Amino acid sequence: MASHYQQRLSLLVESIDSKILNQSRIGLEKETLRVNREGGIATTPHPAVFGSALTNPYITTDYSEALLELITPPFAQMREALAFLRDVQQYVYSKLGDEILWATSMPCVVAGETSIPIAQYGSSNAGMMKTIYRHGLGYRYGRVMQVIAGVHYNFSFADEFWPQYQALQNDRQEQKAFISESYFAQLRNLQRLGWLVPYLFGASPAVCKSFLGGKPTTLAEFNENTYYQPYATSLRMGDIGYQNNKENETGIKANYDDLQSYIQSLNKAINTPCPEYAKIGVKVGGEYRQLNANILQIENEYYSTVRPKQITEANEKPILALQRRGVRYIELRSLDVNAFDPLGINDTQLYFLEALMLYCLLQDSPLIDAAERVVIDQNELLVAHRGREPGLQLVRRDGPISLRDWGLEVCDEMQAVCEYLDSGVEDAPYSHALEKQRAAILDPALTPSARMLAEMRENGEGFYHFAKRKSLAHHAYFSELPIDPARKALLDKSVQESLARQQALEADDDCSLDAYLTRYYAQD
Numbered sequence: 001m002a003s004h005y006q007q008r009l010s011l012l013v014e015s016i017d018s019k020i021l022n023q024s025r026i027g028l029e030k031e032t033l034r035v036n037r038e039g040g041i042a043t044t045p046h047p048a049v050f051g052s053a054l055t056n057p058y059i060t061t062d063y064s065e066a067l068l069e070l071i072t073p074p075f076a077q078m079r080e081a082l083a084f085l086r087d088v089q090q091y092v093y094s095k096l097g098d099e100i101l102w103a104t105s106m107p108c109v110v111a112g113e114t115s116i117p118i119a120q121y122g123s124s125n126a127g128m129m130k131t132i133y134r135h136g137l138g139y140r141y142g143r144v145m146q147v148i149a150g151v152h153y154n155f156s157f158a159d160e161f162w163p164q165y166q167a168l169q170n171d172r173q174e175q176k177a178f179i180s181e182s183y184f185a186q187l188r189n190l191q192r193l194g195w196l197v198p199y200l201f202g203a204s205p206a207v208c209k210s211f212l213g214g215k216p217t218t219l220a221e222f223n224e225n226t227y228y229q230p231y232a233t234s235l236r237m238g239d240i241g242y243q244n245n246k247e248n249e250t251g252i253k254a255n256y257d258d259l260q261s262y263i264q265s266l267n268k269a270i271n272t273p274c275p276e277y278a279k280i281g282v283k284v285g286g287e288y289r290q291l292n293a294n295i296l297q298i299e300n301e302y303y304s305t306v307r308p309k310q311i312t313e314a315n316e317k318p319i320l321a322l323q324r325r326g327v328r329y330i331e332l333r334s335l336d337v338n339a340f341d342p343l344g345i346n347d348t349q350l351y352f353l354e355a356l357m358l359y360c361l362l363q364d365s366p367l368i369d370a371a372e373r374v375v376i377d378q379n380e381l382l383v384a385h386r387g388r389e390p391g392l393q394l395v396r397r398d399g400p401i402s403l404r405d406w407g408l409e410v411c412d413e414m415q416a417v418c419e420y421l422d423s424g425v426e427d428a429p430y431s432h433a434l435e436k437q438r439a440a441i442l443d444p445a446l447t448p449s450a451r452m453l454a455e456m457r458e459n460g461e462g463f464y465h466f467a468k469r470k471s472l473a474h475h476a477y478f479s480e481l482p483i484d485p486a487r488k489a490l491l492d493k494s495v496q497e498s499l500a501r502q503q504a505l506e507a508d509d510d511c512s513l514d515a516y517l518t519r520y521y522a523q524d
Helices: 004-015 078-093 125-141 161-168 175-192 196-201 246-250 259-271 275-280 318-325 347-362 370-386 403-422 429-442 448-459 463-480 485-508 513-521
Strands: 025-035 059-061 067-071 151-156 206-208 220-223 226-228 306-309 329-335 393-396 399-402
Touching: 004 161, 004 347, 004 403, 025 078, 059 078, 059 485, 067 078, 078 347, 078 463, 078 485, 125 275, 125 485, 125 513, 151 347, 161 175, 175 259, 175 306, 175 329, 175 347, 175 370, 196 329, 196 347, 196 370, 196 403, 196 429, 206 448, 206 463, 226 463, 259 318, 306 318, 329 347, 347 403, 347 429, 370 393, 393 403, 399 403, 403 429, 448 463
Parallel strands: none
Antiparallel strands: 025 067, 025 151, 059 067, 151 329, 206 226, 220 226, 306 329, 393 399
16 A cells, blocks of 8 residues: 555656746855964954845855855756855855865864854844844853854745645645645654754764863864764764753743744743843843843744744744744755865755655654654764764664664655656756765765765874865865856845945934834734
């Protein structure tokens, strides 16, 4: 008897042209540290030649002035997203002067907490709020954790897909509600398979000793300047990376049952006081240390490998945007920066991820109970720290299973999805991408994390020298690329327009910062 998954896929193949699936929208966000030629985190301000970090849609900053975030618009063609990411990185490289962009997720040559400059967004209320939020993160979790870089993959199915898919499901509810319900089913399955992304694409099995700042660690010593774990895939996603810990103590955790449950759980965390954060103080000596002393200052503080997203309007709270307009797209946040590709990510990864998105939509997706939530978190940590360990056992709803067997099972089931997606394009790129990932499950030495450690051993180098070597090679790659005049003109224009928009925002403020924050949190 065919499974529900096979039945849904068969209906899809029979009824919906795969070209509609090939029109799914993909956007990329790549974080990357500006560093000096020795790998030290840049202490210079965000360069003015990149425009306003507050309002430039393509070049901004994340936590730190030194942590660039490069953003593509959503594209129907994956290669267009990669081309935009390539061009915006080339644009940045052309204006960096003596600095370079660090090629890995984990930073290096960290000279303590105070060496990391917090991002500044100007004097507008909206800009000040962003900076205060980052001060709060520094007080709560430490600044060093905030400069770990990653790549975010933003995905949405084409608008034309949803009415046809809803009809196949014989679903008669409002389309907006059906879309959100479907995305939440997809999100739950992406969490169940969350371990697969760091296994296949994790590229942070080692860290610079300076990252830990002399703190005790269970990590092994690779050489005099590097810690590692022999079978690690992504220490960034492990327990040395950025996590929310207070949620476990308070019992507040994002609820992925449905849109309303998710909104209510985050809203509760934003409005629940945390005694430990109260000790930090909110406004001390007339200066804000954090936006509030609650479990979360704002929604974005909640760490999750995947998030439902909706485009926000001016000063709109993200959970209100979701409440009003439903889920617009999925943000996958568990990708390490790929040190083996100058762009930080490549087409093979993206073809696989796109197929995984459809696979997770079509699979049955029961609600996640408390016991399964624990298992999901444990699987992710196990794979982050020990993912390439021979015989590693994970746990799923039906009991223990080896990573290898589970991974091969997923690949087998994804084969038909990839063949369906390939029917609309040349050269079967989805099936080729799947085969590469199947090979990496069969042979962990093919994963980026294993390749990184192998190169380090072969060259007799620690993490610092590996990362510096890759960073300089990527710098040379972008320096030699021909410039696309049209893209340069677009990015030049965005720089100028962003500066004008920031000035307008600063001129248009109609209240004090205190009043602005009160108004922001009072939105309903």
